[in-house]
Amino acid sequence: xxxxxxxxxxxxxxxxxxxxxxxxxxxxxxxxxxxxxxxxxxxxxxxxxxxxxxxxxxxxxxxxxxxxxxxxxxxxxxxxxxxxxxxxxxxxxxxxxxxxxxxxxxxxxxxxxxxxxxxxxxxxxxxxxxxxxxxxxxxxxxxxxxxxxxxxxxxxxxxxxxxxxxxxxxxxxxxxxxxxxxxxxxxxxxxxxxxxxxxxxxxxxxxxxxxxxxxxxxx
Amino acid sequence: xxxxxxxxxxxxxxxxxxxxxxxxxxxxxxxxxxxxxxxxxxxxxxxxxxxxxxxxxxxxxxxxxxxxxxxxxxxxxxxxxxxxxxxxxxxxxxxxxxxxxxxxxxxxxxxxxxxxxxxxxxxxxxxxxxxxxxxxxxxxxxxxxxxxxxxxxxxxxxxxxxxxxxxxxxxxxxxxxxxxxxxxxxxxxxxxxxxxxxxxxxxxxxxxxxxxxxxxxxx
DNA sequence: TAAAAATTCGGTATTTATACTGATTTTTAT
DNA sequence: ATAAAAATCAGTATAAATACCGAATTTTTA
Numbered sequence: 243x244x245x246x247x248x249x250x251x252x253x254x255x256x257x258x259x260x261x262x263x264x265x266x267x268x269x270x271x272x273x274x275x276x277x278x279x280x281x282x283x284x285x286x287x288x289x290x291x292x293x294x295x296x297x298x299x300x301x302x303x304x305x306x307x308x309x310x311x312x313x314x315x316x317x318x319x320x321x322x323x324x325x326x327x328x329x330x331x332x333x334x335x336x337x338x339x340x341x342x343x344x345x346x347x348x349x350x351x352x353x354x355x356x357x358x359x360x361x362x363x364x365x366x367x368x369x370x371x372x373x374x375x376x377x378x379x380x381x382x383x384x385x386x387x388x389x390x391x392x393x394x395x396x397x398x399x400x401x402x403x404x405x406x407x408x409x410x411x412x413x414x415x416x417x418x419x420x421x422x423x424x425x426x427x428x429x430x431x432x433x434x435x436x437x438x439x440x441x442x443x444x445x446x447x448x449x450x451x452x453x454x455x456x457x458x459x460x461x
Numbered sequence: 462x463x464x465x466x467x468x469x470x471x472x473x474x475x476x477x478x479x480x481x482x483x484x485x486x487x488x489x490x491x492x493x494x495x496x497x498x499x500x501x502x503x504x505x506x507x508x509x510x511x512x513x514x515x516x517x518x519x520x521x522x523x524x525x526x527x528x529x530x531x532x533x534x535x536x537x538x539x540x541x542x543x544x545x546x547x548x549x550x551x552x553x554x555x556x557x558x559x560x561x562x563x564x565x566x567x568x569x570x571x572x573x574x575x576x577x578x579x580x581x582x583x584x585x586x587x588x589x590x591x592x593x594x595x596x597x598x599x600x601x602x603x604x605x606x607x608x609x610x611x612x613x614x615x616x617x618x619x620x621x622x623x624x625x626x627x628x629x630x631x632x633x634x635x636x637x638x639x640x641x642x643x644x645x646x647x648x649x650x651x652x653x654x655x656x657x658x659x660x661x662x663x664x665x666x667x668x669x670x671x672x673x674x675x676x677x678x679x680x
Numbered sequence: 681t682a683a684a685a686a687t688t689c690g691g692t693a694t695t696t697a698t699a700c701t702g703a704t705t706t707t708t709a710t
Numbered sequence: 711a712t713a714a715a716a717a718t719c720a721g722t723a724t725a726a727a728t729a730c731c732g733a734a735t736t737t738t739t740a
Contacts, residue, residue, distance in 0.1 A: 262576045267490045268483030335554070357481045402716060415669035417696065430719050437698075438716095447697080447726085448668035450634035456675050621686060636726065649689050656728075657686095665728080666696085686737065696727065707716065 253280040254371045257294070260306035260333060261286045265356055269304065272360045279367060288312035295325060302329045302367050304354070307345065318350060329370045354378050399442040401460060408435040413452045413461055472499040473590045476513070479525035479552060480505045484575055488523065491579045498586060507531035514544060521548045521586050523573070526564065537569060548589045573597050618661040620679060627654040632671045632680055 256279055260266055266284050273281045282300045285291040288309045303321075307314030314332055321328065331352035332345045345353060351370045354363060355378050362378060401409065411421040418436065422429040436448075445451050455461040475498055479485055485503050492500045501519045504510040507528045522540075526533030533551055540547065550571035551564045564572060570589040573582060574597050581597060620628065630640040637655065641648040655667075664670050674680040 263578060264484055264487035264491075264575050266487075267579075268485075268487035271486045271490055272483075356483055359482060360486075404717065412668045413672045415664050415666060417666070419696085427717090428719050430721090431717070433697080434718075437700095440698080445634050447634060447636070448666070449631045449671045452668045452671045453632045453675065453680070456672065461672070623687065638726085646687090647689055649691090650687070652727080653688075656730095659728080667727080682740090684737100684739070686735100688735070689733085691731080692729100693731105694727100694729075696725100698725070699723085701721090703719085705716100705718070707714100709714075710712085 254278055254302060254367060255280050255282040255300040256302045256304065256367060257281075257283045257285065257291075257300035258304045259285040259288070259291045259309060260304070261310050262306070265306070265333075269363070272363055276364060279364070286310075288317050291317070292321075295321070295328075299325050299328055301327075302331060302371050304331050304333050304367075305350075307332050307334045314345065318345060331366055331370055399444075399458075399460075401439070401442065405435050405439055405442075406460070408432060409439055409451070409455060409461065412436070412439075412448050413455070473497055473521060473586060474499050474501040474519040475521045475523065475586060476500075476502045476504065476510075476519035477523045478504040478507070478510045478528060479523070480529050481525070484525070484552075488582070491582055495583060498583070505529075507536050510536070511540075514540070514547075518544050518547055520546075521550060521590050523550050523552050523586075524569075526551050526553045533564065537564060550585055550589055618663075618677075618679075620658070620661065624654050624658055624661075625679070627651060628658055628670070628674060628680060631655070631658075631667050632674070 256273060258266055258269055258281070260269075266286075270281055270284075273279050282298065283294055285294055286309075288311045291303075291305075291309075305314050305317070309317070314334075318330060318332075321330065329351045331354055332350045333354050333356060335356055352366045354366055358366075358378050366378075407425065408421060411424060416424070418429050418432045421427075422432045425432070439451055440446060440448075443451050443454050445454060452461065475492060477485055477488055477500070479488075485505075489500055489503075492498050501517065502513055504513055505528075507530045510522075510524075510528075524533050524536070528536070533553075537549060537551075540549065548570045550573055551569045552573050552575060554575055571585045573585055577585075577597050585597075626644065627640060630643060635643070637651045638648050640646075641651045644651070658670055659665060659667075662670050662673050664673060671680065
């Protein structure tokens, strides 16, 4: 029932982009025992990945969303556009779950944790190769929590440029007046942005604001 | 020049405590090629580790500082006390560097990143086994930055139980009066803890306090 | 056991943040 | 080109946080 890859090969060719040698070695070990999977190449930077894809496109790419030179979500949009047939599985740590929605929106077909079991990793590769979408159980569980608005209210507020700037200054131990001086604005304007921030983030003071911003990776 | 282990074996016996299968497999792969190193056991929880050590103590333990059931720093003090000859190398992610000082204080003999190169890992094991102390280059670099007070002012403030509680409530979107009601305290007392927190953390408002607390893994 | 640290509470004054209403100009998107 | 969103600033009022002062009691540590 599985589609044949464009290369005509009988194997699922896999590439890995991750800057952690241990992760790559671990994955290499996992994949080496599989008759239907062939590890094509490994990359440890986004730049190397982009260069390599120009030469050879694998069937499935395991992509660390935190490469040293660029984040996965920034890479993904371009990759999907350029290589329609490439199936990307995001690879991440427990703590980066907030990226799940973004990555899926941008075209990732799978989402694995670096703590995933071997069997899960192999399943994911085969399912995604076959056209499916695979989320690690822990991820899908978390997604449901988020969707249900349990504690993160289910959405990531979109902050404007100025709001982000003000937020940075607030977190950097500055008062409204100080921020006004730094940004060459009236204190009123700064307070206005503060109000918007509190409203959008659904909190009532800057302590909770900063905490939530960090949780949502906005800071 | 290397000391012989207590077991009389010609190998350096190594145990790993880490809950990530990929990390364990990666390390297993790295160690398997070494004639002088024998991987004794692997554990994936703190509890399993404690139980296992009662039976058999390795020469060197690679200890993930973020096991699912307990943190490394909580484990370490007890382990070092009970097994004087056991050399512990902390194993962690880039983001957990704040623990370095604590781990060294509590008796860790080495500090490796999960992103460390194979050669570095092997070096660390041999050096620590021989009685030395080994820090990953990235770690020692960071330690110096911290020591120089570049931006984290060189120390991790020790918060008291009550201060931590108040800090949690502050970050949870509560005012002093609300916290007082929740904790059955006078608002004065809560404010007193607030003052101590700001003083210890060297900030002047709760926004910066929360940010710093999260950076220092206190929250 | 003695000393040190933590926890508790009070008063007072000042600064800062937050809430609300309202409005103009600039930028962005359709 | 037009509509929508963002950015700017103002007034006023209240709530909250912060900065000092000091001090008694309890707990922890040496």
